[in-house]
Amino acid sequence: MVSSPDNQLSIGFDLNDGKPFYHVLFKQDTIIYPSQLGFTFKEIPALKDGFKVLKTEVNEYNSTWEQPWGENKKVEDQYRELEVQLQEVVGQERLMNIYFRAYNDGVAFRYEFPEQKNLGDFVIMDELTQFDVKGNPDTWWIWADYNTYEKLYQQTSMEEASWVATPVTMKGEQNIHISIHEAALTDYAGMTLKQKVKGVYEAELVPWANGDKVRGSAPMKTPWRTIQISPTAAGLVQSNMILNLNEPSRIEDTSWIKPMKYIGIWWGMHLGTETWYPGPRHGATTENAIKHIDFAASNNIEGLVIEGWNDGWESWGAKDAFDHITPATDFDLNKVAAYAREKGVMLIGHHETGGDIESYEKYMEAAFKMCHDLGMHAVKTGYAGGIYPRGEHHHGQFMVRHYRKVVELAAKYQIMLDVHEPIKPTGIRRTWPNMMTREGVRGMEWNAWSEGNPPSHTVIIPFTRGLGGPTDYTPGTFDLLFANAGERVKWNTEDIGMTRTHTTLAKQLANFVILYSPLQMASDLPKNYEGHPAFQFIADFNADSDESGVLNGEVGQYITIARRSGEEWYLGSATNEEARALDVKLDFLTPGLNYTAQIYKDADDGDWKTNPQGYSIVEEEVSSETVLRLKLAAGGGQAIRFVKK
The missing domain is CATH 2.70.98.10 (Beta-galactosidase; Chain A, domain 5)
Known part of the structure; x- marks a missing residue:
């Protein structure tokens, strides 16, 4: 014993x-x-x-x-x-x-x-x-x-x-x-x-x-x-x-490993307004990439991922479909990468494999080297579909070996990773801290083409999947009912044609704090952020956390988390389908100092079903002795930034 x-x-x-x-x-x-x-x-x-x-x-x-x-x-x-x-x-x-x-x-x-x-x-x-x-x-x-x-x-x-x-x-x-x-x-x-x-x-x-x-x-x-x-x-x-329970870091110089927020040419494809493959609705064009870089640079967003930039998407599902080196015909990779560097925005590579491990491993080293040479120190990988060779599984030893091979090779070229369709997180980010975040969860995109994720889903994740490690859930959708999406084309067999996001807008902000990821995505289209007062929380948010505290929570019901980044604190609180009020002590703040609490909260009549986009922004002077009452709408949340006065 x-x-x-x-x-x-x-x-x-x-x-x-x-x-x-x-x-x-x-x-x-x-x-x-x-x-x-x-x-x-x-x-x-x-x-x-x-x-x-x-x-x-x-x-x-x-x-x-x-x-x-x-x-x-x-x-x-x-x-x-x-x-x-x-x-x-x-x-x-x-x-x-x-x-x-x-x-x-x-x-x-x-x-x-x-x-x-x-x-x-x-x-x-x-x-x-x-x-x-x-x-x-x-x-x-x-x-x-x-x-x-x-x-x-x-x-x-x-x-x-x-x-x-x-x-x-x-x-x-x-x-x-x-x-x-x-x-x-x-x-x-x-x-x-x-x-x-x-x-x-x-x-x-x-x-x-x-x-x-x-x-x-x-x-x-x-x-x-x-x-x-x-x-x-x-x-x-x-x-x-x-x-x-994991071994210490094997990467001696970690100065290039930096948390950040990012946006993407991605959500339009899930909505069905854009395509991954070239054509009249192709998302990954040079022109569109430049617009996204400009938006990121102007709004304190450090990174941009571009899906559909490379050859192969038109052959989805076929063996040897993807080329991880050659850009699509309407995408100038060198021009876009140079422009991103000029604007101080990290261009995040995207390597969708379609599960074709044999093909990807042939390209991998050259693709990582190319990213490094272009100043792209982050890559999002994807393994959607069945694994080649057929009969192997995403979660078996064959793929565990592959995922680790990718992490180690990425470290050689100073590449941070965001892995989708991954093996679950088990703490290897301690040993390989370039393994930043991974999906491995029913994330935001399901809201675009299925019955969606219920309000309780994101207040279950921290107590379940989140216990393994960072979660690339991709929060931050503002156009909750997709009213501003434009003409949508069904592309996914899960699409039931009645899609929406099952939260309030304030809960989308709260999830930036609650669903921890050092690479944290603002998932919506830039047009839905431009001029929106609530976007200020995302622009101000710092993904590089120094310390965190879980202030309250019950599995599937509610949770409140505070995180410190430098001298600022961020708080996220969210509930399930039930409206509730939570009293939260602010004793995590430095004693003896006053702070301005910038509060993004649900409207008084907010409700994920009937008024999901109702919110208000208020400021309040607080200290470590303050007890705040957080009023959360059904399916709602609250996000707060604390700034020293």
């Missing part, structure tokens, strides 16, 4: 008749009942029983480290660790070690196959790790599959959540909140959770095309299996455990 530094959490190891188990306690109450550990392999005996303990060792660790960007620049890393060395009693006498860590905000464990004569190359067919969660807690989850996380969350009992993607979040007895996930996913299959026995989750790894789960060789360490635990929902969001 090993306990957290504050002695509130404990994780224990048991060997019952040679079978390894673990269990978890919070304040001496069971959270996870004894749960099985082990593996089955291809063509060799399993490692699941017949063990003896060779040695145990407990160590304690306490440090603070700094990251070049993040919700909090300074991160405390404090835990106690139990190492258990196991050996088979009979047979090949193979070795397996398990490391257990207890933090104040959760517990984690991982397996190690040390170097040994009787275990060389191997294929894992099943990881037998179980999570026997106490009771039948309320659970917020999405259906697992092998290729996408872009789904709406459900709230059910745990027993009804039969096969889930992680992070999966639960609320049990005495309001104890837990989230099960993984950290440091490296050269391994992504983990889902399946109830093979009702009420008990077991690791279900995403397979290779032939059914193998993980191909490896000793020595090898698995990803960490993580259980974040908090007496409040807000405490889950405040946790740094996933980050701390």
